[in-house]
Amino acid sequence: MLSFMEQVRGRNRRGQGERLRAEIIEATMRLLDELGDDEALSLRAVARELGIAATSVYLHFDDRDTLVLAAIRQAHESLLAAAKAAGEAAAKAAGEAAGEAAAENPAATLRARALILGQWAQEHAGLYKVLHESTLHQRADMSFKEELAAGTTAAVQRCMDAGLAPAGDAALIALDLRAAVHGTVSMRVTEPNRPWPPLDEQIDRFLTKLVGLY
Amino acid sequence: MLSFMEQVRGRNRRGQGERLRAEIIEATMRLLDELGDDEALSLRAVARELGIAATSVYLHFDDRDTLVLAAIRQAHESLLAAAKAAGEAAAKAAGEAAGEAAAENPAATLRARALILGQWAQEHAGLYKVLHESTLHQRADMSFKEELAAGTTAAVQRCMDAGLAPAGDAALIALDLRAAVHGTVSMRVTEPNRPWPPLDEQIDRFLTKLVGLY
DNA sequence: TGTACATCAGTGAACGCGCGTTCACTGATGTAC
């Protein structure tokens, strides 16, 4: 007996088995985003979400932890892509506005990076928590996350090189900035119902005061 | 059959039933600190930790959630007391060093507050996570936490009033400071095995750059 | 062109486990008469 909501789901064609893998990761990300906690996610809930047998997950993932890690990895990838795209778009726009031919604008790039991080976090609150606050960090290697930090350090360094911010230890300053942005985003995401002041203004204060952006 | 580790635990005397209540909260805090995640804590684990029947917990708490909330409340109380004590001790020490008779020193107070928060978080990493990042925030009223924020705002305001920092919106500046400190502490607590730069120096940068402490 | 067979994509029943919670109970201790 099927409820009217349920799709009758045919099996994938031969050679298309990898499709289910992608769907499982997608569903896992969706559930993690709702739950905001990797411990609370169950493999059976993922299977239920897709209308497949719980055992089918094992066709593509060794166990629950592997699945969760794959989903987190993909979330990181998505955040990374968003940060990169926003940074590039901002640099280009700022360059054109100034009449320069798509010149680099490191300050606009850094600002866009910080803002998109805040925006992504608010759109994917649960995923943000899992990606940055989960206790999984203790049990699994999540060093792939360093790429995100490296991007911010590089952006800060470019600001210093261009004379848009006082020279200094770019890695240290970038860490200060990341800490501040993560802190406010974390608070907003954990307690979304408090009356928070505007995020973009706060991020601008961080850029001005911590990085020294003119 | 008892293992040699287990104490034979007699029941409390008449009128001393509340003792168990305190022990249960203590054990819950201990476990939450180890787990760093309220979802992962089980009432049965608490009972096991104390060598009592799982049902005995119900003598003092309506259900699992009530118990967890009571433990979190107590953790907050402990953090609050630590912040207050550190702030007062610092103000007194700084006042005496300057030859003043236990005069107020708002800058030293604010600095001590921020430092003790970082220290407490490192000593009670799991509890810090539960207190500030738990998804319980969505399900339960945790407005008692406002007291901690209010203390920081007041300390910032006193710095401004004493001319030790540029006048401004104390609540907003205090939020910036709390966000930055929470951010770095959160990162350190989530990924304790990374090579972090010294926390106190970073907090001093936040005080100088965000609050404008001279 | 037909057929046996291997492979692929996925299923369903079953396992043992720990969980939160309910219920009826036990047994020591203080109190009223």
Next chain:
DNA sequence: TGTACATCAGTGAACGCGCGTTCACTGATGTAC
């Protein structure tokens, strides 16, 4: 001073549930001869 009784502090068995994981299986589809 003795005894019946109420109260207090806590227990043990049992419930139904959802979980991760294992196992033997099914049935469609492509391929070799």
